Amino acid sequence: MPELPEVQTIVSGLKKVIVGKTIASVEILDEKRWQADESVVVKSKVTDVRRRAKTILIDLDNGHSLFIHLKMTGQLIFRQKASDSGLGTLDSSVAGGHPSKDWWANLPNKYTRVIFKFSDCSQLFFNDLRRFGWIRSSKSTDLKASQDKEYGVEPLSDQFTEEYLRSVIEKRPKANIKKILTDQSLIAGIGNIYADEALFHAGIRPDRIAATLKKADIKQLHHSIIKALELGLKHGGASDSDYVDSGGNRGEMQHHFQVYGRKGESCKLNGCQGIIEKIRLNGRGTHFCAKCQK
Ligand SMILES: [Zn+2]
Numbered sequence: 001m002p003e004l005p006e007v008q009t010i011v012s013g014l015k016k017v018i019v020g021k022t023i024a025s026v027e028i029l030d031e032k033r034w035q036a037d038e039s040v041v042v043k044s045k046v047t048d049v050r051r052r053a054k055t056i057l058i059d060l061d062n063g064h065s066l067f068i069h070l071k072m073t074g075q076l077i078f079r080q081k082a083s084d085s086g087l088g089t090l091d092s093s094v095a096g097g098h099p100s101k102d103w104w105a106n107l108p109n110k111y112t113r114v115i116f117k118f119s120d121c122s123q124l125f126f127n128d129l130r131r132f133g134w135i136r137s138s139k140s141t142d143l144k145a146s147q148d149k150e151y152g153v154e155p156l157s158d159q160f161t162e163e164y165l166r167s168v169i170e171k172r173p174k175a176n177i178k179k180i181l182t183d184q185s186l187i188a189g190i191g192n193i194y195a196d197e198a199l200f201h202a203g204i205r206p207d208r209i210a211a212t213l214k215k216a217d218i219k220q221l222h223h224s225i226i227k228a229l230e231l232g233l234k235h236g237g238a239s240d241s242d243y244v245d246s247g248g249n250r251g252e253m254q255h256h257f258q259v260y261g262r263k264g265e266s267c268k269l270n271g272c273q274g275i276i277e278k279i280r281l282n283g284r285g286t287h288f289c290a291k292c293q294k
Contacts, residue, residue: 001054001070001071001072001191001192002054002070002074002237002243003054003189003190003191003192003193003194003232004051004053004054004155004156004188004189004190004194004229004232005194005229005231005232005233005235005237005238005251005253006232006237006238006243006251007051007054007055007056007070007189008051008233008237009233009236009237009245009246009251010056010070010076010237010245010246011049011050011051011056013078013245013246013247014049014056014058014076014078014124014246015048015049017078017080017122017246018046018049018058018078018118018122018124019046019047019048019049020045020046021045021046021118021119021120021122022043022044022045022046022118022119023041023042023043023044023045023046023060023116023117023118023119024042024043024117024118024119025042025117026038026041026042026114026115026116026117027114027115027117028113028114029108029112029113029114029115030113030114030128030131032131032134033113033114033126033128033131033133033134033135034113034114034134034135035134035135035136036066036135036136036137037064037137040060040062040064040137041060041064041066041137044060044061044062044064045060045061046058046059046060046061047059047060047061051189052067052147052151052154052188053147053150053151053154053184053188053189054069054070054184054188054189054191055067055068055069055147056068056069056070056076057143059140060140063139063140063141064137064138064139064140065137065138065139065140065143066135066136066137067135067136067137067138067143067147068126068133068134068135068136069133069134070128070133071128071130071132071133071134072130072132072133072241072242073111073128073129073130073132073133073241073242074126074127074128074132074133074242075111075125075126075127075128075242075243075244075248076124076125076126076246077107077124077125077127077244077246077247077248078122078123078124078125078246078247079107079122079123079124079125080120080121080122080123081121081122107123107125107127108125108127109127111127111128111129112125112126112127113126113127113128113131113133114126114135129242150184150185151184151185151188152168152183152184152185152186152187152188153187153188154188154189155187155188155189155190155225155226155229156226156229156230160187160222160225160226161222162218162219162222165187165218165221165222165225166215166218168180168183168186168187169210169211169213169218171186172186172210173209173210173211174209174210174211175209175210176206176207176208176209176210176281176282177199177204177205177206177207177208177209177210177213177221178195178196178199178206178207178281178282178286179281179282180210181195181198181199181225182195182282182284187225189229190225190229192260192284192285192286193232193238193257193260194225194228194229194232196259196260196286196287196288197228197231197232197257197258197259197260198221198224198225198227198228198229199221199224199288199293200224200258200259200287200288200289200292200293201223201224201227201228201258202217202220202221202223202224202225202293203220203292203293203294204217204220204221204293204294205288205290205293205294206279206281206286206288206293207279207281207286208294231253231256232253235251235252235253235255235256236249236251236252236253237251237253238251238252238253238254238257238260239251239252239253239254240254240261259276259287259288259289260287261287262276262287263276263277263278263287264276267289267291267292269289269292272289272291272292273291274289274290274291274292275289276288276289277289277290
């Protein structure tokens with residue numbers, strides 16, 4: 001599932017291209033994926049694109065917002081034909097990296113569930129192979145209130161301090177630390193990948209019981225969570241499944257994982273002779289180096 005860095009990469013890409021555009025129509029190809037009010041969406045103008053936890057928020061000029069959860073295999077891909085934009089190239093990509101021509105050529109495809117058509121003829125495709133994702137709408141103020149109730153602090157915001165991390169650890173002393181990091185009501189946006197990576201950077205085993213963490217461990221973990229997420233952002237997210245950015249490009253973070261998906265491989269830490277192990281924890285595959293994580 002896309003986590004904070006993947007969702008933020010999509011949001012940053014979309015923000016550059018859809019803010020200011022008017023939604024002329026919505027083509028719904030899968031009724032179950034569309035749980036929004038079409039009447040508030042059509043003819044409204046996009047004023048902002050934001051992220052909260054793992055959801056994508058598209059603010060409209062009528063006080064409503066669309067909010068989208070990509071779940072396992074959702075994609076949001078923006079396309080503007082050169083003939084529409086007046087550009088001389090075949091297609092214009094919105095994000096960095098190498099545009100995947102397959103995506104451009106094959107949209108819509110059999111996994112396309114919803115198509116937003118803007119008044120300038122550009123389009124935004126919501127694809128979802130496994131069909132767990134959804135698009136909803138709400139009054140922007142109601143949405144903020146409900147999301148603030150559901151989600152904890154954003155780990156890349158100023159509210160995520162070492163003291164905050166200590167306070168949530170103290171709230172769940174008997175839980176393993178990975179469980180706390182992936183609890184969206186405490187810290188929003190961290191999932192399986194970035195929890196494993198952050199705990200590696202911190203030298204803390206994922207199954208370590210929260211109450212055993214010392215002040216120095218929490219300080220290191222706070223720093224490591226931010227480091228893991230920022231690395232993910234730097235590399236445009238991780239595409240080890242269906243994730244692509246808003247231009248249809250794959251992320252590169254999977255090539256920089258320290259532990260995630262590296263079972264049986266050597267630990268990358270200098271001087272460590274450890275082999276990465278994979279265990280089942282909280283029902284999820286969990287990766288760590290027993291030599292440098294305690
Ligand atoms: Zn190691």
